[in-house]
Amino acid sequence: MGKGKLKKWEENATFEHVFEPPLDGIIGGRDFMKGTWHSEVFGNNNPITLELGCGKGEYTVELARRYPNRNFVGVDIKGHRFWRGAKISKNEGLTNVAFLRTRIEFIAQFFEENEVNEIWLTFSDPQPKDEKGNKRLTSAPFLARYRQIMPAGAVVNLKTDSPILYTFTHEVIAEQKLEILVDSADVYGELIQRIDAEMKDVLMIQTAFEKRWLSEGCKIHFTKFKL
């Protein structure tokens, strides 16, 4: 049987690579951690990728194994979920992994301008009832937050089972005239046949939610675009 939430929260508190700051990221009038990820957390200047809504952190850990010269931060409001990725990365001695418990709405409180190079959105909640779409992680308000922490032209990857989120993302991309780098409505049906081995290997990483949707026969959609 798996550990309960309480045990996971307790163990998270002992992990040096897990950060669970106050939700708005401000302590005593100062932004928490902003601008310190390279120097204080990773001890190098390697590029930083975020997995937003990381759940158990499969992409964070798997990408960190494949790319030791890059840094990865899994972000989720639910610490007991990313405990899994935190535990695995600690046991494996991965030094290029961290986890941050916060609401993605506050992400710009935790990273400085240009501090982040790439974002992965893995099976984000599609928010079907959100008619304006402002709660979706690819909506204009969220892209504005990402622009506060990434250089112009930085890449966002969206992997989703949700036709709602996939179509909505295309609408935002069109409205904002953004450049799509890779796109497919059916990752396993056709995309993996037309991409190089490295990208195929990355796209074959499967998260807990992805496995669930695949077992229910859902198609997996992917869009990689430049902000």
Ligand SMILES: C[S@@+](CC[C@H](N)C(=O)[O-])C[C@H]1O[C@@H](n2cnc3c(N)ncnc32)[C@H](O)[C@@H]1O
């Ligand atoms: C559907 S799950 C996907 C989890 C994981 N990426 C996967 O594919 O298995 C969405 C995750 O996003 C997190 N989440 C949703 N909205 C969030 C927000 N505004 N801020 C932080 N985390 C959020 C949830 O806690 C949940 O773990």
